[in-house]
Structure formats: C-alpha cells, structure tokens
Amino acid sequence: MKLKMRGSYLPDNSNSTAKEEVRLQVFLAHSGVASRRASEKIILDGRVVVNGVVVTELGTKVSEKDKITVDGKLISLEEQKRYVLLNKPLGVVCTQSDEKGRACAVDLLREQYTERLYNVGRLDMFSHGALIFTNDGDFAAKLSHPSAEIEKEYIVESSLPLPRRLAEDFKRGVRVEGVFYKAKDAEELNSHKMRVVLVEGKNREIRRVFENAGVAIRNLCRVRIGNVELGEMEPGEFRDLTEKEVHGLLKLCKN
Structure with a gap:
C-alpha cells in the first residue's frame, strides 16, 4: 500500500x-x-x-x-493529537473491529500510527472516499455533531440514465418512507453522473433517494469534507491533515 x-x-x-x-x-x-x-x-x-x-x-x-x-x-492520555485523511476503499467497514471478520478502515492506519484512532463519521461498506480519523475527542465531537453543518461532497455514478429532474428534486427535498431527505446542492454532470453536497448526512441518504427514483448506484465516492479534498489520493492511501485544514474544519463548524 x-x-x-x-x-x-x-x-x-x-x-x-x-x-x-x-x-x-x-x-x-x-x-x-x-x-x-x-x-x-x-x-x-x-x-x-x-x-x-x-x-x-x-x-x-x-x-x-x-x-x-x-x-x-x-488507557492513558495521548499527548500527540492526530488528524488523518484516508481514502477508504470499497469493501471495508467503519468500525474498530468486525465480528463478521470484514476488513476495517482503521486497520489501514495501524502500521503507521501508534495512537488509537477512530473515524469521524462513516461511509458504508459499498462506498469509498474521504474519511477522517483522529484521537482528538473534542475535534471529533464538534465535527460530527449535526449542528456543525459541515459539507460533504459526493460523486455518484448510476447504472441507468438519471431521471431528468432527480437533482432538482433532491435539492427541494424528497420524502422516502416517512423520512425527509434534502441535499444542500445537487448537479447532474452527465446522464449517468451527479454531484451531491450534503450537510446532515442521514443514514444511506443518497442511496435511499436514488433507489426511490428507481436508479441503481454503480459507484459512490465522497470527494470532500468541508475544506478537505480527496484530490488524487488512491484507495487505501492516507495522509496527515495540515494545520490549515484542521483549523479550517473547526472554523466551518456552525456549532
């Protein structure tokens, strides 16, 4: 790796x-x-x-x-705080350990970092892209609280052509099985690709909205969290956040 x-x-x-x-x-x-x-x-x-x-x-x-x-x-206090961006690959889960024996995203970091790191937010097993890890509990709590309203940007690719008004519907809000889902922004990039920006990020939100529209998702990648962009990182690659990125994330929090 x-x-x-x-x-x-x-x-x-x-x-x-x-x-x-x-x-x-x-x-x-x-x-x-x-x-x-x-x-x-x-x-x-x-x-x-x-x-x-x-x-x-x-x-x-x-x-x-x-x-x-x-x-x-x-356990003991960890003096050195870590803030790490991982390009989570497909097929790994966002838990510290998995009873089903599936690979865990945090395992990709263990060889490089001795600190006990945990993920801020999640990506499901079948999604990939930007995922932040830290050992700073205050930082994690601030970013993960719904009131922070940190933007998360995704690129979604579909197997079939997208319904013409799906992006507009997602921006206005869609109710699926009694739950209201609303994107901060959504833009059709081509007939099979959409850019979606969320701030709340309810469980499987994008997948539920697409499934409700009769569209199967072929690929879902998170490319940005706040001011932190995935860039050209390959799946499984990781890096420390810069001081500017850490302060930028905290500054973006509205809580």
Whole structure:
C-alpha cells in the first residue's frame, strides 16, 4: 500500500487534562478511546473500570494518577493529537473491529500510527472516499455533531440514465418512507453522473433517494469534507491533515 504524506499537523503536546481531575468521558476522549459522546455510552455500558471498580457514573472525576481500563485494556492520555485523511476503499467497514471478520478502515492506519484512532463519521461498506480519523475527542465531537453543518461532497455514478429532474428534486427535498431527505446542492454532470453536497448526512441518504427514483448506484465516492479534498489520493492511501485544514474544519463548524 502506498503512503502519501503531504503535510502533517502536530499541535502543542502539553495536555492540561493530565494536571487536573476531569470527567471520565473527557479523559477517555483525550486518550483516543472515542469521541466524548461515544465515550459516554462506553461508560454507561459498564465497560470502564477505574482503580478496580466498574464505573457507570458520567460525572465521575479522574486524573492521570488513576488506573483506568476500557474492556480490560489500560488507557492513558495521548499527548500527540492526530488528524488523518484516508481514502477508504470499497469493501471495508467503519468500525474498530468486525465480528463478521470484514476488513476495517482503521486497520489501514495501524502500521503507521501508534495512537488509537477512530473515524469521524462513516461511509458504508459499498462506498469509498474521504474519511477522517483522529484521537482528538473534542475535534471529533464538534465535527460530527449535526449542528456543525459541515459539507460533504459526493460523486455518484448510476447504472441507468438519471431521471431528468432527480437533482432538482433532491435539492427541494424528497420524502422516502416517512423520512425527509434534502441535499444542500445537487448537479447532474452527465446522464449517468451527479454531484451531491450534503450537510446532515442521514443514514444511506443518497442511496435511499436514488433507489426511490428507481436508479441503481454503480459507484459512490465522497470527494470532500468541508475544506478537505480527496484530490488524487488512491484507495487505501492516507495522509496527515495540515494545520490549515484542521483549523479550517473547526472554523466551518456552525456549532
């Protein structure tokens, strides 16, 4: 697998979390376990042990002096924050591990990065393209919250010619099985290809809208997340985001 490194962003390594007591979910997020919101669920599920005691109380305060494990694995604060763009290939899933034995996108990064990285947002198994990974829980929570309204741009190719008004309908809004789907922008590039920009990104939104119109999708690729473009990266390639890209993403967040 080729590795494309076109810039890296390594922020200040000083971490105030290590010097004071913080809420357990904050500690988990700063340890690269998951985003703060996902860490809350991990705690509520009884997967966290602090100094030998299972803790399910979200308000629990901890510091780096405490022995904290998640699923039996000892965790500690990660001083170096990572922000990585991956061109997720087809056929891999966006989970930390898969009970069905399918390849996981994060596995493509493990040889290069020792930090525990997790994806911000998802792409389904049959879609490919831009996917961001990080160990910065605050960054992940800000970007993934619906109120952030970060644009995601997709190129969609169909097996059959596109219905003439599908792009316009998608921009106005389409209701499918009681769920309302609306693209921020949609443009027919040719008879079999459309550019779609989403800000909310409901589950399988593009696929549901196309299926509702009787159109089978042949290829679906995410080419941009906010100010971060996939560019010429090949499937399986990854790179560190630049400082400008990281700050640009946070600046675009409306929350």
